[in-house]
Amino acid sequence: MDAIAELCEKMKQAEAVIVGAGAGLSASAGFSYRGERFRQYFWDFAEKYHFDDMYSGGFYPYDTLEEYWAYWSRYVWINRYMDAPKPVYQKLLELLRDKEYFVLTTNVDHQFQTAGFERQRLFYTQGDYGLFQCSKPCHRKTYDNEETIRRMFEQQKDMLVPTELIPRCPVCGRPMSMNLRADQTFVEDQGWHLAAERYALFLQRHQNRRLLFLELGTGYNTPGIIKYPFWQMTQQEPGAFYICVNNTEAFAPKDIGGRSLCIDRDIGEVLERALAWNMQVYTGTKPEKGAGNGSG
Numbered sequence: 001m002d003a004i005a006e007l008c009e010k011m012k013q014a015e016a017v018i019v020g021a022g023a024g025l026s027a028s029a030g031f032s033y034r035g036e037r038f039r040q041y042f043w044d045f046a047e048k049y050h051f052d053d054m055y056s057g058g059f060y061p062y063d064t065l066e067e068y069w070a071y072w073s074r075y076v077w078i079n080r081y082m083d084a085p086k087p088v089y090q091k092l093l094e095l096l097r098d099k100e101y102f103v104l105t106t107n108v109d110h111q112f113q114t115a116g117f118e119r120q121r122l123f124y125t126q127g128d129y130g131l132f133q134c135s136k137p138c139h140r141k142t143y144d145n146e147e148t149i150r151r152m153f154e155q156q157k158d159m160l161v162p163t164e165l166i167p168r169c170p171v172c173g174r175p176m177s178m179n180l181r182a183d184q185t186f187v188e189d190q191g192w193h194l195a196a197e198r199y200a201l202f203l204q205r206h207q208n209r210r211l212l213f214l215e216l217g218t219g220y221n222t223p224g225i226i227k228y229p230f231w232q233m234t235q236q237e238p239g240a241f242y243i244c245v246n247n248t249e250a251f252a253p254k255d256i257g258g259r260s261l262c263i264d265r266d267i268g269e270v271l272e273r274a275l276a277w278n279m280q281v282y283t284g285t286k287p288e289k290g291a292g293n294g295s296g
Helices: 003-013 023-028 036-049 054-058 064-079 088-095 111-114 146-155 190-205 227-236 254-259 267-283
Strands: 016-021 101-105 122-124 127-136 141-146 174-179 210-218 240-243 262-263
Touching: 003 122, 003 210, 003 240, 003 267, 016 227, 023 101, 023 267, 036 054, 036 064, 036 190, 054 064, 064 127, 064 146, 088 111, 088 267, 101 190, 174 262, 210 227, 227 240, 227 254, 240 254, 254 262
Parallel strands: 016 101, 016 210, 101 122, 210 240, 240 262
Antiparallel strands: 127 141, 127 174
């Protein structure tokens, strides 16, 4: 069977869909962290420090908090509060319409909620660009940062933010940091634990059902969060099926080879073709030649 048609058929058959999303999904949506998009927003930092991607700049040991937050406020504003250039997340939501689903993601750019996904169906395991936490941390709480990030983004000058805009912990006065899982200081707040519980309950509620594990753009930086558990659960659940869509890195182990589909192609393109296929099936029209081509 054609790969796109098989994806749509497995989606139709599934009683529940568990989406595992990694950086490749946001990359497909246009959130590139290097190249022209990097140069557009960080040309001055690149010229001064000679790094050529946003990740490198995020780890640079800046001399002052004013410069650190000049960089990070730009970084967060364009990757959290600006819409993705391409409607890939919206296409995924349309494909999941009327399905029982849950999303597990290592992405921290909030694009699922921006696209209209229900918050109660999401578990952001690695944090959120939209949250601050105490850098120590002295307490286990996070804080929305949109207004502070916006002001730092708008008011910075010569790669520095005004000193009075530097965010500080309201409890101990230490500088705030981003709520991102980079080391042991990462704060798993109440919202994080509630989302983890909802995910566990979703899996428990759908045991021994026709499950579809749909992995989108997940690489091998943190395979123990999505990739390996998806493989394991597919193997353990007799009614489960695993689909991996990943441009250049689509793979499934041999022990689930009979219940898996790998599509080595851009995620946005696959979602668009899947939606087109569903529409053709719904209207009874003949699929256009090549509309469903895929590798499996």
